[in-house]
Amino acid sequence: MPDLPQINYPDLPVAQRRDEIMRAMRAHQVVIVVGETGSGKTTQLPKMAYELACEEGKDGRVGCTQPRRLAAATVAKRVASEMGTALGDRVGYQVRFVEKVQSETSIKFMTDGILLAETQRDRDLRQYDTLIIDEAHERSLNIDFILGYLKNLLKRRKDLRVVVSSATLDAGMFSEYFSGAPVVNVEGRTFPVEDHYLPAVSSGEDLTRHVARAVEWVSDIDASGDVLIFLPGEREIRECADVLEGRDFNRTEILPLFARLGLDEQERVFRTGGPNRRVVLATNVAETSVTIPGMVYVIDSGLARVSRWNPARQIQRLQVEQISQASARQRRGRCGRVSDGVCVRLYSEEDHDLSEEYTDPEIRRSSLAGVILRMKSLNLPDVREFPFLSPPSAKAISEGHRTLEEVGAMEKTGHLTEIGRKLARLPLDPRLGRMLIEASQRNVLDPVMVMVGGMSVMDVRERPQEKQAEADTAHKKFTDDESDFLTLLHIWSAVGTFRERRRFKRNQLRKYCKQNYLSFRRVMEWDQIVSELGRLVRDTLKVKTQALSSERSQWGDEGEMHKSLMAGMPMQFGFWDKEKRAYRSTGGREFAIFPGSGLFGKKKPEWLLGYELVETSRVWARKVAVIDVRWVEELVPHMCRHRYHSPHWDEHQGSVYGKETVLCGGLTIVDGRKVFYGRVNPVEAHEVFVREAVLGGGLRTRGEFLDRLDEVRDEVEGAEHKLRRGGGLWSEEAVYDFFYDRIPVEICTAKAFQKWRTTGDHEKRLMVTVGDCVWGEIDDLAAFPDVVWSGEKSYDVSYTEAPGERADGVVFEIGMDEVVEFPDHLVGWGVLGLLEERVYLLIRSLPKSQRQVCSPGREAAQVFVEEWDGWEPSRDILIELADFLSRRSGHVIDVGMFDESRLPDSLRPKVRVWSDSEDELDMGEDVAEIRKKLTGLMRERREIRVNEAWEMTGGEGWDFGDVPEVTDDGVFPALVDEGKTVGMRAFLDRAEADESHRAGCVRLFQIDQASQVDYVRRKFPIGMMGKMMVPVMDAGTGDVMVDMLRVACEGAMGRVLPRNAEDFATASTEGKGEIYACASRVAEGFDTMVESYRRVSDWVEDNRGDRHLHVVAEDLAEEIEWLLGSGFVWRAGYQRMSDYGRYFLAMEERLKRLASLPLVKDDEKRERVQQQWNRWFGAWKKAPEQVALWSIGWLMMEWRVAEFAPSFPRKVKVSEKRVASMIEDLDIHG
Template identity: 40%
Template sequence: MSTPITFPDGLPISAAVDEIRAALDAHQVVIVAGETGSGKTTQLPKICLAAGRRRIGHTQPRRIAARTVAGRIAEELGVELGDTVGYQVRFTRRAGRDTAIKVMTDGILLAEIAHDRDLRHYDTIIIDEAHERSLNIDFLLGYLKQLLPRRPDLRVIVTSATIDTERFSTHFGGAPIIEVSGRTFPVDVVYDPPSNPDADQVDGIAEAVKALHALGGGDILVFLSGEREIADAADAIAALKLPDVEILPLFARLSAAEQNRVFQPHRGTRVVLATNVAETSLTVPGIRYVVDPGFARISRYSARTKVQRLPIEPISQASANQRAGRCGRLGPGVCIRLYSEDDFASRPEFTEPEILRTNLASVILQMAEARLGPIEDFPFVERPDTHQVRDGLRLLTELGALAKPDARAGVQLTPIGRLLARLPLDPRLGRMLVEADARGCLKKATAIVAALAIPDVRERPADKQQQADEFHRRFWSDDPATASGQRDPSDINAILRLWRHLRTQRRELSGNAFRRLCRDEFLNYLRVREWQDLTSQLRDICKELGLGRTPTAATSDGDGLHISVLSGLLSHVGLVDTAAAARATQPTAKPGRRRPMAEYLGARGARFAIQPGSAAAKAEPPLVMAVELVETSRLWARTVAPIRAEWIEDVGAHLVKRQYSEPRWSASGGQVVADERVSLLGVPIVAGRTVSYGGIDPVVAREIFIQSALVEGQWRTRHHFFARNERVRREAEDLEERTRRRDLVVDDRALFAFYDERIPAGITTVAHFDRWWRDKRRADDAFLDLTFDDITSDAAGGLRPDDFPDVWTVGDTSVPVSYTFDPGQRHDGVTVELDVSLLNQVDAAPFTWQVPGLRLELATELIRGLPKATRVRFVPAPDWARRALDHLGAKPELSALPFPVALARALTALSGDPLTEDAFGVDALPEHLRVTYVVTDATLRAQESELGHGKDLAALRKQFAPALAQRLNAAAGELAHAGASNWQFGTIPETVELATTPSPLFGYPALVDLTDKVGVRIANTARQASRWQRLGLRRLVTLVSVDPTRSVFAHLSNETKFALAAGPYASLNALLADARLKATADLLARAGIDADRVRDEAAFARVVEVVRPDVANRMQQVVAIAGRILGRHQAVLRAVEGRPTDASLADLRAQLDNLVFPGFIAATPEPHFGALERYLQAAQSRVAAWTSHPAREQQGLEVIGALEDAYAAVVDRYDVGELPAEAAEVGWLLEELRVSLFAQSLGTAQPVSAKRVRSAIDALG
């Protein structure tokens, strides 16, 4: 370079050139402080060049500044840009090997450290605008402090506005500070706080503008916190209708043309409404007045929500002074602060450095790549909060960039982390490219990432918002149609659609036409070009890094692209709050009210809503990801796309937490399963899913497999050992049921231990087991076999299986027996199964003895049920029960009796005290000690075969007698006969054996009295058949004999006729017909004819010949006797007529009803028929003595009452007409006892006493 280096005289820094050069010679670090306009940015590199420095690195906070400054320096030095003076910004480099002054963004210098740890490419480094304290600036300042001892030749200049320069000096060990004053004029600061704290800030701004406009002489700059506030202020100022005023907004999202308007000449007064972009980054010309409300949106990282917020906060004193300085460039200015001086004094002196309010992920990444050690040991100008460091490490861990997230020990990068460190992008965006490379969609992803890395290309001018929205809706909408006609609520796809649209138009249109297209479609042309350029640059960088070699994905569904984007946004996932959504769909109280936006549950407890402009806003997908979470009035999600839970589980596998509950055995699946709940940073992405548990907790899964499949038997398997073990288990459990104990079968713990000892670790599923057992059984097929001893406890040792038989044999019949131990249930205890065909063949007595294993308990309980006065003689009951059973064992003849009868006799013999069966409370026995009879019908299906059940066999016989008779007669075929008035039955066998299922059915054919004819039917029992045969023969002989009734009636006296008419019969004819039957029966008995032997027509004819001659004479006798009986009966009734009912009268009436009733003539056999008159005479004498001998009446009543009760218990065991002859005789003996007790003078037919009657009753069993 031949042109001499000169310094403009008008710049304040020119006066300090020599001082600065001298400081550089004496010190490694020099701090140069000066306001905007002092010339430090353009002149310092020239001063260094003039001082002989030849490799000068000059950093700028912004790309536009780097390009502009480099151009200005080259112009002043008279050199070509890119030669002696060059610049480098992200993706753009105009500098060569001989470049002496290289202007770059601070991020570029930061990136160079990775491959040039000592920055040997530079001998001088200028860090400009250090007062902004950006993240990159603080990192460079810290790194340079470490580097300087290693590079004594290196010189560092730190420039700053006159803000906290002492901090920089202290950081570099007391580096000298050179003050360079700016070109400023006095500024009059006016404090004008609102009089009302609730007043609208916009009104204050409008009033301040109105006052400043009245002063005239310059433009007005109003600082506001955001676009909405600018729009509100513009409306308020326009409403003032100030003359010759132009209102211009100024904020980052404005189009380039709108931003440039503030630099263009104008007439009148201009009111510029700007965000804090005009505070230091841009110098707005012509400003004489400033209105400062005192607020700004400050980017701040929330440690709670882990998102970068943009809250509106009061600005610092330094920022307020910077704003005031904007109006002192041209001449004296006025700054109106819309807050009090005390408020100003209470504010922080400086704006908090970015490193204290941002996520440190990028810094940590670069430090790790440069191997600078732990971040907490790094010499930052101000050490970041440990929470911020932790958040940075957490983000890099989230992205899969760190192998060891430990700040103290130093972080180590994974292959993904090393790639992220080499990509000049935010780590989240870089992670998207790395994932896209793996999924074969890198080309599309570069376009998406480039769009996310720059400001939104869409423009929305305040006066054309509706038109802009219409154009943009083609790509962003709540329901844009895809090629398939489906709704697509993805902003990612919307960006891709816009990219393809612009790419197509760029190819088809000229440069100017494309520019016009962007303007007409409300797209920022420069940002579109930046997007296109950045996309190309990203693809080049990816190629240099070896990315893009994975074949492009063949699918077109976009899953791969969305998964790639998701990989960088795992902590920006949200699940729709269904509860809030349900409330939102309810009818509102006010019609027309807008439905509330859906709220999403985000990571670490955050809650956000989708920004209304998103394509997903109205669709409200259940699960979404957001590129940005920014907090303004609320937490908003920007650039949103729906996702699926399985995508999160894929790329977020290292972050998701899986909780498992209710591990259980699945018999159908042959494995242990559990309910899985998957969450990502607190967001539940899978609420409940059934998964295999074997790989999660093999130990527990194996335990459940053994317990459920093998111990509890929840396994459908064909393994032989399993069937054998089940059989042994059933045998043991059956023994418990029989013995009514629950301590015989070992508990599950013992069975578990058996299998646990034998089955290897790692066997958790049926498949695992089958593979192991296939080999093991070849060596020992019985390895897993349980023995009876394995499955039973020591308590089972003394039990005898014979005491609990499976079959109960009664005579020639064997019936199945089952056992149930289920107290309170109807089948608890012993159950005997009887086919209906066996009801008439088995005797009930043997079943009263119970099975041998329960007989001792039965005897004990019967003894305990004795009346207390009796029971005390048999204590302790178990001992007496054992003695009684031993006695019965020695008396086999007693085994035919019912057990209560036999037990009473045994106890009587052992104690010497008389005891009868009626003393036992049989009905009060525990249910399990009374046999349950189940009546079945083998001809029916198994599920319908049970006809009924009960504890009383006699009652069951009575209940099912019709059914049995029906079966018998149906099976008998031609043996049954509907009826005839003479013998038409051929030969009637005494018994028949009918082939029925399940066993032969035995029947007893007999004549049946049908009143006007006689038929043949099959009786259930021999006793029933004998009674039927006797009555049927009597009727048939009567039917074939000449009827003597007319003759008999003609010979009756009037007295007899009168007595007969007063009888219990319905008519006199009915009485005479009954007498005729009685006469026939008496003649048969006198002739010694056994009705059971009359089985054919010849035998019947012989009987008729014997009986026929004497029927009339015997009927005459019967009628005469009946007359006397009924006369005596009437006399007794007259004697008690009108007497109050008492015990004696009740007993007497019961006796009369038993003696005289319709049909009593034929029903009363000889010789008792003739004794009826005496019994009635005795009753008459008894009535007569009631008043004269009451004591005898009471004594006799007690005796007869006790015996009647005992006899009734015997009679009740039989159906009507089925009472055996020997039992009937005891009834007549009771009548003789009544004669003896109440009318002894009449005499008895045989010796009789209470004791004799008691013995006769006991003999009946």
């Protein structure tokens, strides 16, 4: 230490107590100095310590800590000035990333964080003779850690002096902590301060009005004295500023002051001597860190935003709270420095007295991760044993340990990992340091350093109240829609264009920042931080860094960047819960995207990473980015929990697989991922393999043992159905145990099993017997045969135990070919094994009197079965049973007395009929009824078989040989019209065959005489009226003209259609010249019909609404519908086409008679005709293609002529009786 220089002390209160303070420092290792605001303790105590060290000949430094960088630099400048030395020589300072200290520096001001960092390199802090811990009342984490560290260090270094100073300090607690250290109290003020309490007039008075009222009160006293107003936050400052500006106070300037304020606006606060009164609206930044000169009045809202960390939910709460009494004294001390002061408190004196005496130490409301990490690296005692002034809560300690575990810095045992040891050497928050370590491993260190630096400073974007829209527009070009962290890179890239040789062109950058609403000061600070981070990682991680390119494509993989960030905040992610309309994060927390984020207001990403969660009016995530949830498992596998479930056999893979669910912090990040279960749980995988692969049929390669197993299973299941012991014989567990005991437990894949099975005699060991698969013994099954004989014919029998289903019990299984020959009586007898119970229940179904004479019923049933055992019955069981009971009882027992409906389905045997394709056609107890239902199908089946000999297609000439009208086996061959060709097939119905043969012969004739037919088609002799009506009658299809040509050809061929080639050739040759003549007769009949049709149809339309004649109109309408229905010309044919004119003229005759005779006469005839007409007409409407119905239709027309136009000639004799008989023959019901 050089010779003692001349040290001058200003006229300050602490200088007046110099001798007392220095005596205490000589006598004690630790001295507590409580110096009120304005006492000069911060600037004068270092000089006293330096003076004392010089006196004692010590050459160590005096170290002075400050909680804030600004204070450390400002105080160092002031002390250097007072001591007449350049800053950085005898007096210097060091803050994060800035060091103005050299080897000759005797007094060193620094932030408490710097001193903490030095403990890692110099465990006993040998460079210092004296350490002064200033503003100790703030009780930050760093201050508490330093105090605890020094408490232990003082035991080793008896030569070390420690001075603890503050304006508002719990001196007694500090003195006790340092073993009764002396306390020196120093008065601070020069001028007195008046206290006034001005609480809210009511609970409804909001803060802005309250503040305005206080300013008005002060203005009434003194309209010129500067006023400092303490408010909790920026929002309240802006709201109050708006209200005060509106009050238009005389010669008054309203000035905000908060940490985010731009540099120019901050400097306005410190300018004094202007013409206007200053009213400064400030946060608690003005309590200790910043001294605003000239303040006469202080208005204290009594509120402050306090950051509180919730260790259980990992949420940083930034909430408004009532300040402590110590903070109230600090705020009060900001006035009365240049003249008498006034402190106006916007709360009651009672509220002041009830408030906490001191603000909670930060250690009790913050995360302890960084402190624990440093303590671990310094091999200090466990945090629970460390001598903190105020020991942290158990929850806070647990949260700190959890954070270190999350970022991979500490194992669950408490030992530091390699990453933890690296982090301990970085003077950064462990989360930020972890990001840099990860980034260096992923080759994205440079962009992540920029991001970390950007997260370490306040938002560089400024948003002045009066220019918010302009600021938002300017900032939009920087905004990234998926990541606020990339937004930082965009800003960095933009300002980086103003660099030259790694240095900023400051004037140009300043201008750019102003134009784009960026804080020049914060950008420069950001740049310093990034530079220092580069130095730190180069020194600590031994990696190279370089300036970030302005080209986004050169930044590196953006996914790797976000993974690096996530490594430092692995539990700060969440997913969008659509139901709750919020993000759900780890630990059950819910949050929303902060409005200042570039992702705010956009479509919600499914997964999101958030740098910090801050709770104000709700929980907000600041600085967020879209992430891939798969990163979680990659980055923090140690924080993930794995659950395995749903093991199952995967036949395609030939292995047992399961599903894996991965959870992290209570969130499902992987759900249902396929995983090989043999690795997870080999024993359970083997169990699944046996149950699902071996026993469940999951093996693709079958062995003989499986065929044997199927045989045994079928045998046992058949026995169960026969004995009606469903599930009572087969034991799945017994089968499982058999295979489980024989297949090695390590086998759970098809490949391993196949290799084992085909080795040695292992296959033989897997051959089961019935005894291996059942419970107990199986009864004799001889009474339950699989085949029942009737004469020389056998019928298959099946057994099913399915109560409530149709197939329950015994079923005879037969094919369609067996339906006709199956003995009707056979069903009722069933099988011998169930016969006794069936007979017993039949006896029980008898009426009471008959039942009594047959009792005991069980004995009678046994005797009946014994008599028939071995005999083949030939009659119905009810007949045989009635005869038996009549003989046995001596009373008449009739068959009709039995009530089979009272028997359960299982004792009512049935017959089931199967098609050739093994489709069930019908099932029931009544064989005759089944035959009736299947008549149509059996007919079709016979027709198909018959046509195997007759069916031909594609003929263009008579290549069919002779076509008989009927064959010896009763079928009817006929030609078939195929459109452009002609075929042949056999029919079972003569009428259908005749109609088909008619059409086929006409088509063959048209093919044979194509030229002449085409000529007649073109020259068809139809009249003008007929031509006009054709489109009406065929609805534009053209069928009428086509069919008229067809029936003309029919007429030309003659009345008898050919059945062989010779007859066809004759008919074709002779008919060629008759085609046109026949066409003329067809056209003549059509033209005649058309004229009459028009008159009749007009009458029908005119009288449909008539109250009396509408029934006649409807009757005629149905008659016309039949006559002119689809295909009516072909249906009528050549012979009947000429009758159409007569039918319509008969209708006209009916209308004439209506005009001359009473209506009742027509009604009588109509009602008589309609009794049969309605039955027939309804059937025809349903099946107009049925040929047999056409025949009845023509007879109906002749009957109508006879009834309504008796004077007209008729082709056939007809009567109601004849018509009714034909309808009955077709089984037509009305």
